[in-house]
Amino acid sequence: MLHTLAVLVENSPGVLTRVAGLFSRRGFNIDSLAVGRTEDPEVSRMTIVVDGDDRVLEQVTKQLHKLVDVIKINDITDDEYVDRELVLIKVNADHTQRVEVIQICDVFRARIVDMGRKTLTLECTGNHGKINALEETLRPYGIKELVRTGKIAMVRGTKNTGYQDNGAKEESL
Amino acid sequence: MEITAAQALVQCLEKEQVELIFGYPGATIAPVYDALHDSTIKHVLARHEQGAVHAADGYARVTGKVGVVMATSGPGATNLVTGIANAYMDSVPLVIITGQVSTGMVGTDAFQEVDTTGITMPITKHNYLVKDAAQLPRMLRNAFYIASTGRPGPVLIDLPKDIAETKIKFQYSETVYLRGYKPTFRGHPNQIAEAAKLIAQSERPVIYAGGGINSSRSSAELRALAETINAPVTNTLQGLSSFPGDHPLFLGMLGLHGTRAANLAVTNCDLLIALGARFDDRVTGKISGFAPQAGVIHVDVDPAEIGKNLPVHIPIVGDVKQVLQELLPRLEIRTDSRWLEQVDVWRKEYPLHYEVEGNLKPQYVVEKLDEITGGKAVVATDVGQHQMWVAQYYRFRRAGGLITSGGLGAMGFGLPAAMGAQIGLPGEQVILVVGDGGFQMTMQELGTIVEHQLPLKIIILNNSVLGMVRQLQKVYYNSRYMAVEFQFLPDFAMLAQAYGIKDYIMRTKEEVDTLLPQALAEPGTVLVNCLVSAEEWVNPMVPAGKAISEAIDC
Numbered sequence: 001m002l003h004t005l006a007v008l009v010e011n012s013p014g015v016l017t018r019v020a021g022l023f024s025r026r027g028f029n030i031d032s033l034a035v036g037r038t039e040d041p042e043v044s045r046m047t048i049v050v051d052g053d054d055r056v057l058e059q060v061t062k063q064l065h066k067l068v069d070v071i072k073i074n075d076i077t078d079d080e081y082v083d084r085e086l087v088l089i090k091v092n093a094d095h096t097q098r099v100e101v102i103q104i105c106d107v108f109r110a111r112i113v114d115m116g117r118k119t120l121t122l123e124c125t126g127n128h129g130k131i132n133a134l135e136e137t138l139r140p141y142g143i144k145e146l147v148r149t150g151k152i153a154m155v156r157g158t159k160n161t162g163y164q165d166n167g168a169k170e171e172s173l
Numbered sequence: 174m175e176i177t178a179a180q181a182l183v184q185c186l187e188k189e190q191v192e193l194i195f196g197y198p199g200a201t202i203a204p205v206y207d208a209l210h211d212s213t214i215k216h217v218l219a220r221h222e223q224g225a226v227h228a229a230d231g232y233a234r235v236t237g238k239v240g241v242v243m244a245t246s247g248p249g250a251t252n253l254v255t256g257i258a259n260a261y262m263d264s265v266p267l268v269i270i271t272g273q274v275s276t277g278m279v280g281t282d283a284f285q286e287v288d289t290t291g292i293t294m295p296i297t298k299h300n301y302l303v304k305d306a307a308q309l310p311r312m313l314r315n316a317f318y319i320a321s322t323g324r325p326g327p328v329l330i331d332l333p334k335d336i337a338e339t340k341i342k343f344q345y346s347e348t349v350y351l352r353g354y355k356p357t358f359r360g361h362p363n364q365i366a367e368a369a370k371l372i373a374q375s376e377r378p379v380i381y382a383g384g385g386i387n388s389s390r391s392s393a394e395l396r397a398l399a400e401t402i403n404a405p406v407t408n409t410l411q412g413l414s415s416f417p418g419d420h421p422l423f424l425g426m427l428g429l430h431g432t433r434a435a436n437l438a439v440t441n442c443d444l445l446i447a448l449g450a451r452f453d454d455r456v457t458g459k460i461s462g463f464a465p466q467a468g469v470i471h472v473d474v475d476p477a478e479i480g481k482n483l484p485v486h487i488p489i490v491g492d493v494k495q496v497l498q499e500l501l502p503r504l505e506i507r508t509d510s511r512w513l514e515q516v517d518v519w520r521k522e523y524p525l526h527y528e529v530e531g532n533l534k535p536q537y538v539v540e541k542l543d544e545i546t547g548g549k550a551v552v553a554t555d556v557g558q559h560q561m562w563v564a565q566y567y568r569f570r571r572a573g574g575l576i577t578s579g580g581l582g583a584m585g586f587g588l589p590a591a592m593g594a595q596i597g598l599p600g601e602q603v604i605l606v607v608g609d610g611g612f613q614m615t616m617q618e619l620g621t622i623v624e625h626q627l628p629l630k631i632i633i634l635n636n637s638v639l640g641m642v643r644q645l646q647k648v649y650y651n652s653r654y655m656a657v658e659f660q661f662l663p664d665f666a667m668l669a670q671a672y673g674i675k676d677y678i679m680r681t682k683e684e685v686d687t688l689l690p691q692a693l694a695e696p697g698t699v700l701v702n703c704l705v706s707a708e709e710w711v712n713p714m715v716p717a718g719k720a721i722s723e724a725i726d727c
Contacts, residue, residue, distance in 0.1 A: 010353060013302065018294060025295050055480075062477035068299040068319060071353040163352070 199245020201272030226256025247285030262580025323356025384411030385449015418568025462720020555587030555611030585614030
């Protein structure tokens with residue numbers, strides 16, 4: 001089963017290697033991983049989609065927690081959340097096909113961001129399923145190039161999966 | 174006043190009360206060695222970086238302090254890798270400082286450059302590459318804190334040469350702020366109460382105690398627990414010496430080469446109390462056959478160990494010492510002896526055994542060591558058959574008395590680790606039991622041992638074969654022995670003479686009886702070459718893929 005983890009990490013060099021290395025070393029399967037800075041420049045947020053049963057997920061979470069650079073982990077799979085992927089697709093579209101492709105584009109609320117003599121380049125955001133559907137629909141025309149970001153996600157409503165630094169967590173010896 | 178980062182590093186080490194560093198210098202770490210010149214910290218110059226890191230490991234285990242290791246970039250760092258991995262697997266606190274090429278050269282395949290933080294990432298608890306000299310004191314404080322708290326382990330700091338030479342305003346802060354690292358020390362009170370309830374309900378409890386008891390120094394609590402609830406105790410390899418080897422409740426080691434009594438007790442128990450142990454594959458054998466009828470209480474400071482290999486009924490995350498201290502007052506004294514009587518039947522029916530007569534037997538030498546020292550010496554081992562015989566036949570009566578490479582099983586560990594242990598415990602009897610194979614892997618450290626006049630007693634159980642691999646080939650490869658017999662061995666007596674070490678040779682039981690007490694009583698370093706039978710096997714043995722109740726004698 002696919003799980004979506006929202007992982008807050010220190011924005012320090014090597015943190016991506018640490019996380020990716022942990023997954024490969026322990027044989028966990030990453031379906032996708034997206035990473036970028038948050039509202040706090042010292043904190044990055046990773047959205048990791050990982051495949052595994054509950055036992056695997058427990059180990060993934062515990063092993064991630066052992067990394068000193070990992071601040072907080074939320075498995076948001078069972079929460080209500082908004083998730084998005086972004087895709088750029090360069091698809092064959094000569095003058096005989098152009099109208100059809102533009103119509104598909106409208107249906108999926110994708111945007112045309114570039115136009116060549118024989119191709120169109122589309123941008124589309126949406127959840128995993130929608131992006132898959134768009135890709136499948138365009139495949140018969142001949143996809144020249146395609147790039148997808150991993151999934152990013154955020155829990156709906158007031159529930160917070162961010163990190164509040166209340167300053168009270170200092171530990172001294 | 175401004176000082177260099179290298180000087181700041183040495184001052185930080187002084188503030189961490191480091192008395193001793195094990196290391197080997199080189200070009201990129203030279204600024205730090207220069208700063209050490211003005212320090213009171215002593216430096217032990219090993220003969221190889223691997224020797225330095227294993228020595229720091231042995232030192233850390235016996236003293237409870239963080240072992241500090243220093244080496245240069247490139248080959249200096251790669252030579253540390255085995256030792257770092259060993260400390261990581263056995264949860265030994267080390268801080269390792271490696272030199273690195275100057276920041277401008279990093280990534281250019283410069284002379285003696287390797288990606289040290291990349292190489293050591295999966296074998297350290299954490300590591301740092303210093304890019305800003307001003308951050309070094311904070312990183313060092315963090316490194317000591319991370320290495321020594323929670324589940325201990327090695328932390329590495331990679332220091333580029335130009336950063337080490339950068340002048341900084343030295344600021345040292347005792348406080349540590351790591352928002353991603355907050356180990357749990359106290360067990361959850363409700364879980365502890367649940368554990369007490371389960372213990373009260375159990376009829377056939379067994380305590381399975383691992384290295385966590387030794388590293389948290391909680392032998393007294395373990396003993397109190399066992400005696401209060403009248404439960405037999407079995408140790409993992411790393412847990413040995415945490416419970417008195419001559420105690421009536423002691424079952425010996427469990428697992429692959431464990432006693433049958435220990436393995437049968439675990440198989441038939443209705444409650445397994447796992448303390449600072451991690452259900453390693455060498456302990457459990459076939460997992461479905463491990464404690465199949467038992468409820469499991471698992472106390473460990475590392476939450477990731479709980480439920481990793483076996484489902485657990487009552488998980489308790491916390492320092493095992495603190496958890497036991499809170500658990501003990503909740504327990505009632507139990508005197509029911511039916512279970513112990515059953516355990517005794519197994520113990521009497523299946524004792525460890527070997528044929529004493531004939532050629533000198535390695536097991537006999539270990540038994541004799543136990544007899545002469547009263548089980549009170551600190552014993553370091555290497556890896557292989559002799560290690561198992563020490564685990565089986567030396568009845569440890571000194572808490573933390575065993576220094577051995579358990580998780581990694583690194584041959585070559587023994588001699589340098591024993592050296593580090595003897596440096597950490599200058600007044601105590603430290604004995605190394607080592608095979609002729611492992612001894613030859615790191616015997617260059619004899620030089621360091623002599624230089625520091627260490628009264629270490631080195632007992633080589635010399636059968637001129639790689640016994641454990643040979644045993645494996647006997648059992649699983651129809652005795653098709655391949656690359657396990659040394660066609661040449663050095664003359665160990667002449668080797669000892671070359672280093673100015675007193676040597677003994679023992680070929681018979683009678684020679685051991687008369688000479689071994691004499692050798693152990695010598696004031697200085699002694700090398701004892703025991704020519705033992707190669708046709709001895711570590712028994713019992715659980716065949717691969719079998720349950721621990723299905724041990725055989727080979």
